[in-house]
Amino acid sequence: MKLVTYQDRARERAARVGVLVDEQVVDVERLGQLHQADLPSTMLELIDAGPAALALLKTLISAGRAAWPIGAATALSNVRLLAPIPRPRKNIFGIGLNYVEHVAESSRSLDTAKEMPDKPVVFSKPPTCVIGPGEAISHDAQITRQLDWEVELGVVIGRSARRISEAEAMSCVFGYTVINDISARDNRRAGQWIFSKGQDTYCPMGPCIVTADEIPDPHDLDLSLTKNGELMQHANTAQMYFKVPALIADIASAMTLEPGDIIATGTPSGVGAGRTPQEWMVPGDVIEARVEGIGTLRNPVVAI
Template identity: 45%
Template sequence: MRLVTFDDGKGARVGVLDGDAIRDIGAPDMLGLIAGGAAALEAVRGKLATAPVVTGARLLAPIPRTPKNIFCVGKNYHEHAKEFAGSGFDGGAKEVVPSYPVVFSKPHTAIIANGEPILSAMDPTGGLDYEGELAVVIGQGGRGISKADALAHVFGYTIVNDVTARHMQKRHSQWILGKGLDSFAPMGPAIMTADEAPDPTKLTLTTWLNGERRQHAPLSDLIFDIPTLIEAISAHITLEPGDMIATGTPAGVGIGFNPPKFMQPGDVVRIEVPGIGVLENPVV
Protein backbone atom coordinates (compact mmCIF):
# COMPACT_ATOMS: atom_id res chain seq x y z
CA MET A 1 0.00 0.00 0.00
CA ARG A 2 0.91 3.64 -0.48
CA LEU A 3 -0.24 5.64 2.54
CA VAL A 4 -0.63 9.41 2.44
CA THR A 5 -1.61 12.24 4.73
CA PHE A 6 -4.07 14.62 3.08
CA ASP A 7 -6.33 17.58 3.79
CA ASP A 8 -9.57 18.14 1.88
CA GLY A 9 -10.67 21.11 3.97
CA LYS A 10 -12.05 18.90 6.73
CA GLY A 11 -8.74 18.44 8.54
CA ALA A 12 -5.66 16.29 8.00
CA ARG A 13 -6.06 12.53 7.98
CA VAL A 14 -4.64 9.37 6.41
CA GLY A 15 -5.57 7.82 3.11
CA VAL A 16 -4.42 5.18 0.66
CA LEU A 17 -3.37 6.01 -2.89
CA ASP A 18 -5.36 3.85 -5.30
CA GLY A 19 -3.80 4.79 -8.63
CA ASP A 20 -4.14 8.57 -8.63
CA ALA A 21 -7.15 8.54 -6.30
CA ILE A 22 -7.04 8.96 -2.53
CA ARG A 23 -9.27 6.67 -0.47
CA ASP A 24 -10.20 7.86 3.01
CA ILE A 25 -9.56 4.99 5.44
CA GLY A 26 -10.76 6.85 8.53
CA ALA A 27 -7.38 7.03 10.29
CA PRO A 28 -6.78 10.42 11.92
CA ASP A 29 -2.98 10.47 11.81
CA MET A 30 -0.07 8.53 10.37
CA LEU A 31 1.84 8.13 13.64
CA GLY A 32 -1.16 6.47 15.26
CA LEU A 33 -1.52 4.09 12.33
CA ILE A 34 2.18 3.19 12.46
CA ALA A 35 2.04 2.60 16.22
CA GLY A 36 -0.89 0.24 15.67
CA GLY A 37 1.42 -2.21 13.92
CA ALA A 38 0.35 -5.16 11.77
CA ALA A 39 -3.19 -5.23 13.17
CA ALA A 40 -3.79 -1.62 12.15
CA LEU A 41 -2.54 -2.29 8.62
CA GLU A 42 -4.76 -5.34 8.29
CA ALA A 43 -7.73 -3.23 9.37
CA VAL A 44 -6.87 -0.70 6.65
CA ARG A 45 -6.72 -3.44 4.03
CA GLY A 46 -10.13 -4.66 5.15
CA LYS A 47 -11.65 -1.21 4.63
CA LEU A 48 -9.99 -0.47 1.32
CA ALA A 49 -12.62 -1.89 -1.05
CA THR A 50 -15.37 0.29 0.42
CA ALA A 51 -13.30 3.35 1.45
CA PRO A 52 -14.66 6.50 -0.22
CA VAL A 53 -12.61 8.40 -2.81
CA VAL A 54 -11.73 11.92 -1.69
CA THR A 55 -11.95 14.82 -4.13
CA GLY A 56 -10.19 18.17 -3.94
CA ALA A 57 -7.61 16.93 -1.45
CA ARG A 58 -4.12 18.34 -0.95
CA LEU A 59 -1.28 16.00 -0.07
CA LEU A 60 0.67 16.85 3.07
CA ALA A 61 3.99 15.34 4.09
CA PRO A 62 3.29 11.70 5.06
CA ILE A 63 4.54 12.45 8.58
CA PRO A 64 4.25 16.24 9.02
CA ARG A 65 5.97 16.07 12.42
CA THR A 66 8.30 13.15 13.09
CA PRO A 67 8.70 11.93 16.71
CA LYS A 68 12.33 13.10 16.68
CA ASN A 69 14.50 14.97 14.23
CA ILE A 70 14.90 13.07 10.97
CA PHE A 71 18.04 10.94 11.20
CA CYS A 72 20.13 11.56 8.08
CA VAL A 73 23.18 9.71 6.81
CA GLY A 74 26.02 11.47 4.99
CA LYS A 75 28.44 10.05 2.43
CA ASN A 76 26.66 6.71 2.11
CA TYR A 77 27.20 5.96 -1.60
CA HIS A 78 30.75 5.24 -2.78
CA GLU A 79 30.69 7.61 -5.77
CA HIS A 80 29.05 10.42 -3.80
CA ALA A 81 31.64 10.04 -1.03
CA LYS A 82 34.34 10.55 -3.68
CA GLU A 83 32.65 13.58 -5.28
CA PHE A 84 32.06 15.16 -1.85
CA ALA A 85 35.68 14.60 -0.81
CA GLY A 86 36.86 16.28 -4.00
CA SER A 87 34.42 19.19 -3.80
CA GLY A 88 36.18 21.23 -1.12
CA PHE A 89 33.01 21.24 1.00
CA ASP A 90 33.91 18.28 3.20
CA GLY A 91 35.42 20.35 6.00
CA GLY A 92 38.83 18.64 5.88
CA ALA A 93 37.60 15.12 6.59
CA LYS A 94 40.46 12.63 6.29
CA GLU A 95 38.41 9.63 5.13
CA VAL A 96 36.90 9.54 1.66
CA VAL A 97 34.73 6.52 2.50
CA PRO A 98 33.72 6.62 6.18
CA SER A 99 34.48 3.70 8.47
CA TYR A 100 31.25 4.26 10.41
CA PRO A 101 27.92 5.82 9.42
CA VAL A 102 27.96 9.63 9.40
CA VAL A 103 24.70 10.56 11.14
CA PHE A 104 23.23 14.05 11.53
CA SER A 105 19.66 15.33 11.80
CA LYS A 106 17.03 17.69 10.39
CA PRO A 107 14.33 19.20 12.64
CA HIS A 108 10.64 18.67 11.85
CA THR A 109 10.36 22.38 11.01
CA ALA A 110 12.31 21.61 7.81
CA ILE A 111 9.59 19.24 6.55
CA ILE A 112 7.45 20.29 3.56
CA ALA A 113 5.13 18.30 1.32
CA ASN A 114 5.24 17.32 -2.32
CA GLY A 115 4.64 20.46 -4.42
CA GLU A 116 5.49 22.94 -1.68
CA PRO A 117 8.30 25.43 -2.32
CA ILE A 118 11.92 25.16 -1.24
CA LEU A 119 12.76 28.64 0.10
CA SER A 120 16.04 29.75 -1.45
CA ALA A 121 16.11 32.86 0.75
CA MET A 122 16.83 30.63 3.75
CA ASP A 123 20.34 30.25 2.26
CA PRO A 124 21.82 33.76 1.93
CA THR A 125 25.14 32.28 0.76
CA GLY A 126 23.88 31.06 -2.63
CA GLY A 127 24.91 27.41 -2.30
CA LEU A 128 21.56 25.65 -2.56
CA ASP A 129 21.86 21.95 -3.46
CA TYR A 130 19.57 18.92 -3.79
CA GLU A 131 20.09 15.39 -2.42
CA GLY A 132 17.52 12.76 -3.39
CA GLU A 133 17.25 10.03 -0.74
CA LEU A 134 15.23 6.97 0.21
CA ALA A 135 13.98 7.29 3.79
CA VAL A 136 13.13 4.41 6.12
CA VAL A 137 10.09 4.76 8.39
CA ILE A 138 10.40 2.83 11.64
CA GLY A 139 7.44 0.71 12.72
CA GLN A 140 8.15 -1.29 15.85
CA GLY A 141 10.62 0.73 17.89
CA GLY A 142 13.36 -0.41 20.20
CA ARG A 143 16.95 -0.07 21.34
CA GLY A 144 19.78 -2.43 20.48
CA ILE A 145 18.12 -3.73 17.31
CA SER A 146 20.37 -6.23 15.52
CA LYS A 147 21.01 -6.20 11.78
CA ALA A 148 19.37 -9.61 11.56
CA ASP A 149 16.12 -8.24 13.02
CA ALA A 150 16.28 -4.72 11.58
CA LEU A 151 13.97 -5.07 8.57
CA ALA A 152 11.23 -6.42 10.86
CA HIS A 153 11.27 -2.98 12.49
CA VAL A 154 10.63 -1.13 9.20
CA PHE A 155 7.09 0.11 8.59
CA GLY A 156 7.79 1.45 5.13
CA TYR A 157 9.72 3.77 2.84
CA THR A 158 9.31 7.31 1.53
CA ILE A 159 11.40 9.92 -0.31
CA VAL A 160 13.24 12.84 1.28
CA ASN A 161 15.16 15.63 -0.44
CA ASP A 162 18.08 16.49 1.84
CA VAL A 163 18.26 20.09 0.63
CA THR A 164 21.55 21.66 1.66
CA ALA A 165 23.08 25.13 1.90
CA ARG A 166 26.62 24.05 0.96
CA HIS A 167 28.52 27.13 2.10
CA MET A 168 26.75 27.04 5.46
CA GLN A 169 27.42 23.30 5.75
CA LYS A 170 31.13 23.95 5.25
CA ARG A 171 31.21 27.04 7.47
CA HIS A 172 29.62 25.40 10.51
CA SER A 173 31.24 21.92 10.20
CA GLN A 174 28.35 20.37 12.16
CA TRP A 175 25.81 19.98 9.37
CA ILE A 176 22.50 20.85 11.00
CA LEU A 177 22.84 24.58 10.18
CA GLY A 178 23.51 23.77 6.54
CA LYS A 179 20.80 21.14 6.23
CA GLY A 180 18.10 21.77 8.84
CA LEU A 181 16.75 25.09 7.57
CA ASP A 182 13.02 25.67 7.10
CA SER A 183 11.72 23.94 3.92
CA PHE A 184 14.93 21.90 3.55
CA ALA A 185 13.27 18.49 4.02
CA PRO A 186 10.71 17.90 1.26
CA MET A 187 9.05 14.54 1.98
CA GLY A 188 6.61 12.29 0.19
CA PRO A 189 4.45 11.82 -1.68
CA ALA A 190 3.57 8.59 0.16
CA ILE A 191 4.85 5.88 2.47
CA MET A 192 5.12 2.55 0.68
CA THR A 193 4.57 -0.20 3.25
CA ALA A 194 7.48 -2.56 3.79
CA ASP A 195 5.67 -5.61 2.39
CA GLU A 196 5.83 -3.95 -1.05
CA ALA A 197 9.66 -4.01 -0.91
CA PRO A 198 10.82 -7.08 1.02
CA ASP A 199 14.32 -6.50 -0.41
CA PRO A 200 14.89 -2.71 -0.39
CA THR A 201 18.26 -3.11 -2.15
CA LYS A 202 16.25 -3.67 -5.35
CA LEU A 203 14.80 -0.15 -5.21
CA THR A 204 16.28 2.62 -7.36
CA LEU A 205 16.36 6.37 -6.90
CA THR A 206 16.52 9.01 -9.65
CA THR A 207 16.72 12.80 -9.36
CA TRP A 208 16.06 15.36 -12.10
CA LEU A 209 16.67 19.11 -12.03
CA ASN A 210 14.60 20.97 -14.62
CA GLY A 211 14.17 17.74 -16.54
CA GLU A 212 17.90 16.89 -16.62
CA ARG A 213 18.71 13.60 -14.92
CA ARG A 214 21.31 14.29 -12.23
CA GLN A 215 21.24 11.20 -9.96
CA HIS A 216 20.45 7.54 -10.55
CA ALA A 217 21.46 4.60 -8.38
CA PRO A 218 20.18 1.35 -6.91
CA LEU A 219 19.94 1.08 -3.14
CA SER A 220 22.35 -1.85 -3.41
CA ASP A 221 25.10 0.78 -3.83
CA LEU A 222 24.78 1.99 -0.22
CA ILE A 223 28.01 1.80 1.77
CA PHE A 224 26.05 1.07 4.97
CA ASP A 225 22.83 -0.77 4.17
CA ILE A 226 19.52 -0.24 5.93
CA PRO A 227 19.96 -2.99 8.58
CA THR A 228 23.42 -1.60 9.42
CA LEU A 229 22.01 1.92 9.85
CA ILE A 230 19.19 0.73 12.11
CA GLU A 231 21.63 -1.29 14.23
CA ALA A 232 24.11 1.61 14.50
CA ILE A 233 21.52 4.22 15.50
CA SER A 234 19.45 2.01 17.81
CA ALA A 235 22.57 0.89 19.67
CA HIS A 236 22.60 4.31 21.34
CA ILE A 237 19.21 5.96 20.70
CA THR A 238 15.81 4.34 21.22
CA LEU A 239 13.89 4.31 17.95
CA GLU A 240 10.14 4.98 18.10
CA PRO A 241 7.28 4.30 15.68
CA GLY A 242 7.40 6.94 12.96
CA ASP A 243 11.07 7.79 13.36
CA MET A 244 12.70 8.29 9.99
CA ILE A 245 16.18 7.54 8.64
CA ALA A 246 17.20 9.20 5.34
CA THR A 247 19.75 6.77 3.96
CA GLY A 248 22.05 9.08 1.97
CA THR A 249 22.30 10.44 -1.55
CA PRO A 250 24.00 9.08 -4.70
CA ALA A 251 26.53 10.89 -6.87
CA GLY A 252 25.35 13.73 -9.07
CA VAL A 253 24.66 16.55 -6.60
CA GLY A 254 25.35 20.15 -7.57
CA ILE A 255 28.74 20.35 -5.88
CA GLY A 256 29.89 17.37 -7.94
CA PHE A 257 30.17 19.62 -11.00
CA ASN A 258 33.10 21.91 -11.78
CA PRO A 259 32.08 24.64 -11.22
CA PRO A 260 29.23 23.62 -8.89
CA LYS A 261 25.68 23.85 -10.26
CA PHE A 262 23.60 25.22 -7.42
CA MET A 263 19.79 25.49 -7.51
CA GLN A 264 18.20 28.83 -8.35
CA PRO A 265 14.70 30.30 -7.96
CA GLY A 266 12.54 28.93 -10.74
CA ASP A 267 14.17 25.49 -10.69
CA VAL A 268 12.15 22.32 -10.14
CA VAL A 269 13.67 19.26 -8.49
CA ARG A 270 12.02 15.88 -9.04
CA ILE A 271 12.90 12.63 -7.25
CA GLU A 272 11.41 9.25 -8.06
CA VAL A 273 11.53 5.84 -6.40
CA PRO A 274 9.33 3.40 -8.34
CA GLY A 275 6.66 2.02 -6.02
CA ILE A 276 6.67 5.13 -3.82
CA GLY A 277 6.08 7.75 -6.48
CA VAL A 278 7.48 11.18 -7.33
CA LEU A 279 8.49 13.98 -4.96
CA GLU A 280 8.62 17.27 -6.86
CA ASN A 281 9.25 20.73 -5.44
CA PRO A 282 9.85 24.16 -6.97
CA VAL A 283 12.58 26.49 -5.76
CA VAL A 284 11.31 29.99 -5.00
Protein backbone atom coordinates (compact mmCIF):
# COMPACT_ATOMS: atom_id res chain seq x y z
CA MET A 1 0.00 0.00 0.00
CA LYS A 2 0.96 3.61 -0.55
CA LEU A 3 0.27 5.47 2.69
CA VAL A 4 0.04 9.26 2.81
CA THR A 5 -0.51 11.97 5.35
CA TYR A 6 -2.91 14.53 3.95
CA GLN A 7 -5.22 17.45 4.58
CA ASP A 8 -8.58 17.80 2.89
CA ARG A 9 -8.47 21.16 1.08
CA ALA A 10 -12.22 21.71 1.24
CA ARG A 11 -12.73 20.79 4.88
CA GLU A 12 -9.36 22.07 6.16
CA ARG A 13 -9.19 19.11 8.48
CA ALA A 14 -6.20 18.19 10.62
CA ALA A 15 -3.53 16.01 9.06
CA ARG A 16 -4.76 12.43 8.62
CA VAL A 17 -3.43 9.15 7.29
CA GLY A 18 -4.80 7.78 4.05
CA VAL A 19 -4.15 5.15 1.41
CA LEU A 20 -3.37 6.33 -2.10
CA VAL A 21 -5.29 4.24 -4.65
CA ASP A 22 -5.02 5.51 -8.22
CA GLU A 23 -6.25 9.11 -7.97
CA GLN A 24 -8.12 8.64 -4.69
CA VAL A 25 -7.05 9.04 -1.07
CA VAL A 26 -8.95 6.66 1.22
CA ASP A 27 -9.11 7.89 4.81
CA VAL A 28 -7.90 5.11 7.10
CA GLU A 29 -9.87 5.98 10.24
CA ARG A 30 -13.06 6.75 8.29
CA LEU A 31 -12.81 3.48 6.36
CA GLY A 32 -12.45 1.59 9.61
CA GLN A 33 -15.38 3.35 11.28
CA LEU A 34 -17.72 2.55 8.43
CA HIS A 35 -16.74 -1.12 8.72
CA GLN A 36 -17.03 -1.11 12.53
CA ALA A 37 -13.25 -1.49 12.80
CA ASP A 38 -10.88 0.55 14.96
CA LEU A 39 -8.21 2.09 12.75
CA PRO A 40 -6.05 5.13 13.62
CA SER A 41 -6.08 8.66 12.22
CA THR A 42 -2.32 9.39 11.95
CA MET A 43 0.68 7.68 10.39
CA LEU A 44 2.54 7.24 13.67
CA GLU A 45 -0.55 5.69 15.27
CA LEU A 46 -0.86 3.31 12.33
CA ILE A 47 2.78 2.26 12.67
CA ASP A 48 2.29 1.81 16.43
CA ALA A 49 -0.80 -0.35 15.85
CA GLY A 50 1.40 -3.04 14.34
CA PRO A 51 0.94 -5.76 11.71
CA ALA A 52 -2.65 -6.64 12.66
CA ALA A 53 -3.92 -3.13 11.90
CA LEU A 54 -1.97 -3.02 8.66
CA ALA A 55 -3.36 -6.40 7.58
CA LEU A 56 -6.93 -5.28 8.34
CA LEU A 57 -6.42 -2.08 6.38
CA LYS A 58 -5.04 -4.01 3.42
CA THR A 59 -8.08 -6.31 3.48
CA LEU A 60 -10.51 -3.38 3.49
CA ILE A 61 -8.64 -1.60 0.69
CA SER A 62 -8.35 -4.78 -1.39
CA ALA A 63 -12.12 -5.25 -1.29
CA GLY A 64 -12.29 -2.53 -3.92
CA ARG A 65 -14.17 0.71 -4.44
CA ALA A 66 -17.57 -0.93 -4.09
CA ALA A 67 -16.72 -1.67 -0.46
CA TRP A 68 -15.53 1.86 0.29
CA PRO A 69 -18.41 3.62 2.04
CA ILE A 70 -19.46 7.08 0.96
CA GLY A 71 -17.19 9.65 2.54
CA ALA A 72 -14.17 7.39 2.90
CA ALA A 73 -12.42 8.46 -0.32
CA THR A 74 -11.42 11.89 -1.61
CA ALA A 75 -10.00 12.79 -5.01
CA LEU A 76 -6.23 13.30 -4.88
CA SER A 77 -6.73 16.70 -6.53
CA ASN A 78 -8.76 17.80 -3.51
CA VAL A 79 -6.14 17.03 -0.88
CA ARG A 80 -2.77 18.43 0.12
CA LEU A 81 -0.09 15.81 0.71
CA LEU A 82 2.18 16.41 3.68
CA ALA A 83 5.36 14.62 4.69
CA PRO A 84 4.28 11.04 5.52
CA ILE A 85 5.52 11.61 9.08
CA PRO A 86 5.26 15.39 9.42
CA ARG A 87 6.90 15.46 12.85
CA PRO A 88 9.11 12.43 13.60
CA ARG A 89 9.41 11.59 17.28
CA LYS A 90 13.18 12.00 17.20
CA ASN A 91 16.00 12.83 14.84
CA ILE A 92 16.25 11.15 11.45
CA PHE A 93 19.28 8.86 11.22
CA GLY A 94 21.34 9.99 8.22
CA ILE A 95 23.95 7.80 6.55
CA GLY A 96 26.93 9.44 4.87
CA LEU A 97 29.31 8.10 2.25
CA ASN A 98 27.32 4.96 1.39
CA TYR A 99 27.84 4.83 -2.40
CA VAL A 100 31.32 4.20 -3.82
CA GLU A 101 31.24 6.92 -6.48
CA HIS A 102 29.89 9.46 -3.97
CA VAL A 103 32.81 8.65 -1.66
CA ALA A 104 35.16 9.38 -4.55
CA GLU A 105 33.53 12.71 -5.47
CA SER A 106 33.35 13.74 -1.80
CA SER A 107 37.05 13.07 -1.30
CA ARG A 108 37.82 15.42 -4.19
CA SER A 109 35.46 18.24 -3.22
CA LEU A 110 34.69 17.92 0.50
CA ASP A 111 38.01 16.73 1.95
CA THR A 112 36.61 13.41 3.14
CA ALA A 113 38.63 10.18 3.08
CA LYS A 114 39.22 8.38 -0.22
CA GLU A 115 38.71 4.96 1.35
CA MET A 116 35.30 3.43 2.01
CA PRO A 117 34.40 3.65 5.70
CA ASP A 118 34.85 0.56 7.87
CA LYS A 119 31.45 1.15 9.47
CA PRO A 120 28.43 3.24 8.48
CA VAL A 121 28.89 6.98 8.91
CA VAL A 122 25.88 8.07 10.99
CA PHE A 123 24.68 11.62 11.58
CA SER A 124 21.27 13.06 12.44
CA LYS A 125 18.71 15.56 11.19
CA PRO A 126 16.23 17.02 13.71
CA PRO A 127 12.46 16.61 13.31
CA THR A 128 12.10 20.34 12.64
CA CYS A 129 13.82 20.01 9.26
CA VAL A 130 11.08 17.80 7.74
CA ILE A 131 8.86 19.23 4.99
CA GLY A 132 6.48 17.57 2.56
CA PRO A 133 5.78 17.54 -1.18
CA GLY A 134 5.53 21.01 -2.70
CA GLU A 135 6.84 22.79 0.37
CA ALA A 136 9.71 25.21 -0.08
CA ILE A 137 13.36 24.50 0.66
CA SER A 138 14.66 27.65 2.37
CA HIS A 139 17.67 29.40 0.89
CA ASP A 140 19.20 31.90 3.32
CA ALA A 141 22.07 33.60 1.53
CA GLN A 142 23.35 34.99 4.83
CA ILE A 143 23.96 31.43 6.05
CA THR A 144 24.92 29.47 2.93
CA ARG A 145 26.02 29.94 -0.67
CA GLN A 146 26.50 26.19 -1.19
CA LEU A 147 23.07 24.60 -0.85
CA ASP A 148 23.18 21.04 -2.20
CA TRP A 149 20.83 18.13 -2.96
CA GLU A 150 20.98 14.39 -2.13
CA VAL A 151 18.29 11.93 -3.22
CA GLU A 152 18.00 8.98 -0.81
CA LEU A 153 15.88 5.95 -0.02
CA GLY A 154 14.27 6.41 3.38
CA VAL A 155 13.59 3.38 5.60
CA VAL A 156 10.76 3.64 8.13
CA ILE A 157 11.05 1.40 11.19
CA GLY A 158 7.95 -0.54 12.27
CA ARG A 159 8.93 -2.09 15.61
CA SER A 160 11.49 -1.58 18.34
CA ALA A 161 14.94 -2.98 17.65
CA ARG A 162 17.94 -3.24 19.97
CA ARG A 163 20.99 -5.41 19.41
CA ILE A 164 19.50 -7.40 16.56
CA SER A 165 21.32 -9.29 13.83
CA GLU A 166 21.34 -8.40 10.16
CA ALA A 167 19.28 -11.54 9.56
CA GLU A 168 16.52 -10.14 11.80
CA ALA A 169 16.76 -6.54 10.65
CA MET A 170 14.36 -6.54 7.72
CA SER A 171 11.52 -7.73 9.96
CA CYS A 172 11.73 -4.29 11.62
CA VAL A 173 10.96 -2.36 8.42
CA PHE A 174 7.50 -0.81 8.10
CA GLY A 175 8.07 0.75 4.69
CA TYR A 176 10.04 3.08 2.45
CA THR A 177 9.88 6.70 1.36
CA VAL A 178 11.86 9.30 -0.62
CA ILE A 179 14.16 11.74 1.17
CA ASN A 180 16.13 14.70 -0.14
CA ASP A 181 19.00 15.21 2.31
CA ILE A 182 19.57 18.94 1.79
CA SER A 183 23.06 20.04 2.82
CA ALA A 184 24.68 23.45 3.26
CA ARG A 185 28.20 22.42 2.30
CA ASP A 186 29.80 25.58 3.69
CA ASN A 187 28.21 25.00 7.11
CA ARG A 188 30.20 21.96 8.22
CA ARG A 189 31.87 22.61 11.55
CA ALA A 190 35.04 20.71 12.49
CA GLY A 191 33.72 17.58 10.83
CA GLN A 192 30.27 17.85 12.44
CA TRP A 193 27.38 17.78 9.97
CA ILE A 194 24.22 18.54 11.95
CA PHE A 195 24.31 22.32 11.33
CA SER A 196 24.97 21.68 7.64
CA LYS A 197 22.17 19.13 7.28
CA GLY A 198 19.73 19.90 10.08
CA GLN A 199 18.45 23.39 9.31
CA ASP A 200 14.73 24.02 8.90
CA THR A 201 13.34 22.59 5.60
CA TYR A 202 16.46 20.49 4.98
CA CYS A 203 14.62 17.15 4.93
CA PRO A 204 11.94 17.01 2.22
CA MET A 205 10.15 13.67 2.56
CA GLY A 206 7.39 11.90 0.63
CA PRO A 207 5.17 11.75 -1.26
CA CYS A 208 4.18 8.53 0.54
CA ILE A 209 5.37 5.53 2.50
CA VAL A 210 5.18 2.29 0.53
CA THR A 211 4.71 -0.66 2.87
CA ALA A 212 7.55 -3.17 3.00
CA ASP A 213 5.49 -6.00 1.47
CA GLU A 214 5.31 -4.06 -1.80
CA ILE A 215 9.09 -3.62 -2.07
CA PRO A 216 10.55 -7.11 -1.59
CA ASP A 217 14.08 -5.94 -2.43
CA PRO A 218 15.03 -2.38 -1.44
CA HIS A 219 18.41 -2.92 -3.09
CA ASP A 220 17.03 -2.97 -6.63
CA LEU A 221 15.44 0.45 -7.00
CA ASP A 222 16.42 3.19 -9.43
CA LEU A 223 16.77 6.59 -7.83
CA SER A 224 17.29 9.94 -9.51
CA LEU A 225 17.17 13.69 -8.97
CA THR A 226 16.59 16.56 -11.38
CA LYS A 227 17.09 20.29 -10.99
CA ASN A 228 14.80 22.32 -13.23
CA GLY A 229 14.28 19.20 -15.33
CA GLU A 230 18.00 18.47 -15.79
CA LEU A 231 19.22 15.10 -14.51
CA MET A 232 21.73 15.51 -11.68
CA GLN A 233 21.75 12.06 -10.03
CA HIS A 234 20.87 8.63 -11.35
CA ALA A 235 21.81 5.32 -9.73
CA ASN A 236 20.39 2.15 -8.23
CA THR A 237 20.15 1.20 -4.58
CA ALA A 238 22.07 -1.97 -5.49
CA GLN A 239 25.13 0.30 -5.33
CA MET A 240 24.75 0.90 -1.58
CA TYR A 241 27.93 -0.09 0.21
CA PHE A 242 26.19 -0.85 3.51
CA LYS A 243 22.83 -2.46 2.77
CA VAL A 244 19.64 -1.80 4.73
CA PRO A 245 20.03 -4.78 7.13
CA ALA A 246 23.58 -3.70 7.97
CA LEU A 247 22.46 -0.13 8.66
CA ILE A 248 19.64 -1.22 10.95
CA ALA A 249 21.84 -3.68 12.84
CA ASP A 250 24.65 -1.13 13.22
CA ILE A 251 22.44 1.63 14.62
CA ALA A 252 20.54 -0.80 16.86
CA SER A 253 23.81 -2.11 18.29
CA ALA A 254 23.99 1.03 20.41
CA MET A 255 20.72 2.96 20.07
CA THR A 256 17.20 1.62 20.30
CA LEU A 257 15.28 1.99 17.07
CA GLU A 258 11.59 2.65 17.69
CA PRO A 259 8.41 2.55 15.59
CA GLY A 260 8.35 5.55 13.27
CA ASP A 261 12.11 6.09 13.28
CA ILE A 262 13.56 6.95 9.88
CA ILE A 263 16.90 6.07 8.29
CA ALA A 264 18.07 8.05 5.24
CA THR A 265 20.33 5.49 3.58
CA GLY A 266 22.81 7.71 1.74
CA THR A 267 23.09 9.30 -1.68
CA PRO A 268 24.83 8.34 -4.92
CA SER A 269 27.20 10.53 -6.92
CA GLY A 270 26.01 13.63 -8.75
CA VAL A 271 25.67 16.08 -5.89
CA GLY A 272 26.38 19.73 -6.63
CA ALA A 273 29.62 19.76 -4.66
CA GLY A 274 31.04 16.99 -6.83
CA ARG A 275 30.30 18.57 -10.19
CA THR A 276 32.82 20.47 -12.33
CA PRO A 277 32.27 23.35 -11.91
CA GLN A 278 30.41 22.99 -8.65
CA GLU A 279 26.70 23.72 -8.88
CA TRP A 280 24.34 24.79 -6.11
CA MET A 281 20.63 25.30 -5.55
CA VAL A 282 19.40 28.89 -5.79
CA PRO A 283 16.00 30.52 -5.31
CA GLY A 284 13.70 29.69 -8.20
CA ASP A 285 15.04 26.16 -8.70
CA VAL A 286 12.68 23.19 -8.62
CA ILE A 287 14.11 19.91 -7.32
CA GLU A 288 12.53 16.53 -8.03
CA ALA A 289 13.79 13.46 -6.18
CA ARG A 290 12.49 10.07 -7.33
CA VAL A 291 12.76 6.48 -6.10
CA GLU A 292 11.35 3.67 -8.21
CA GLY A 293 8.18 2.16 -6.81
CA ILE A 294 7.61 5.02 -4.38
CA GLY A 295 7.19 8.23 -6.35
CA THR A 296 8.53 11.70 -7.02
CA LEU A 297 9.14 14.34 -4.36
CA ARG A 298 9.01 17.86 -5.81
CA ASN A 299 10.14 20.97 -3.91
CA PRO A 300 10.89 24.56 -4.97
CA VAL A 301 13.81 26.54 -3.57
CA VAL A 302 12.76 29.89 -2.07
CA ALA A 303 14.79 32.77 -0.63
CA ILE A 304 14.17 33.75 2.99
